Amino acid sequence: MPGGADPTGEVKAALTRFASDIKSFNDDIHIRLQQQEERLTMLDRKSLTPARPVLSRSADADAPHQKAFEAYVRSGDDDALRGIVVEEKSLSTAVAGDGGYLVDPKTADVIRSVLRSNASLRAIANVVNVEATSYDVLIDHGDLGSGWATETDPSSETSTPTFERITIPLHELSALPKASQRLLDDAAFNIENWLAARIADKFARAEAAAFVAGDGVDKPTGFLTHPNVAEDSWSWGNIGYVVTGADGGFNGTDPADCLFDLIYALDAEYRTGASFVMNSKTAGAVRKLKDADGRFLWSDGLAAEAPARLAGYPVLIVEDMPDIASDACAIAFGDFQAGYTVAERPDTRILRDPFSAKPHVLFYATKRVGGDVSDFAAIKLLKFAVS
Structure with missing residues (x-):
């Protein structure tokens, strides 16, 4: 190359x-x-x-309060609870002074769960949480005017609405369980669960009785406390009733007819969400009733926790309802979500008292709750009487 x-x-x-x-x-x-x-x-x-x-x-947000609350319940040591109050004022997790300390969230959830599941009117009533000392319900009795009009005709004025104000005051509900100090010192003893169960049981029984027959004096007003009148002469402020046609029992000829009279005494707007309320003895008598074709009107719930049904409507067993007797209003039927309101403060307080019942320790638990009829048209009664 x-x-x-x-x-x-x-x-x-x-x-x-x-x-x-x-x-x-x-x-x-x-x-x-x-x-x-x-x-x-x-x-x-x-x-x-x-x-x-x-x-x-964040995962253990309630742990400090729960541990501090356990220390207070077991030994009366409230230093940790006071520290939570000082450090977390905006959270209001614990308040000292007037009536003790707020229970820890876990215990409070157990109490609320038991109250909801207990056989009480609370299960079907309207339950509201309030921060005030009372709760007001406004009912509009007026019927908005309407009519047909042409394009050129002037529209007439409608009538002024009429409001009914129902005030439900909150009352203090208390329970006073006690335990020995030796039991509290036992680390194997679950103090929170025991305390929650005892408090919830006392609260649930007291509430259930008051929601049915409470006189409104330092307790809720029961729906049976209000005057009851025959459905034909019903007016606001009273609870309407229909009769069985027999004194202290069902009519021997057509015993089930009065139940249908009771159902249709309620306006259609309330029947959709209506329930029967009665005690166990009454339920035992009612479940034997049959229709004209020989079929039982009572049917048990298909699921484990499903309520029994009577003529297609759910039945709530409330033992504080009266037994079947002469002139007794032993069965109620209505939309209690509209007809009865339970107002309560969501917190429960505990005050530890190691002195009043030595060698036992008392736990003074309090909460504030009220209840009353909020719509007198939404509840009807079955009276075991001739007229």
């Missing part, structure tokens, strides 16, 4: 330089990736490290 150049040697030299450049490029890329990975790892550590305590606190 011209100039004596060796093409094979030039190609080999070029390939050697190219391979060296590729190796340098790969080494540079590897170093850059390694440096980038180290920087990302450091950033992850910095971002995750402060987050861990926050997640721990």
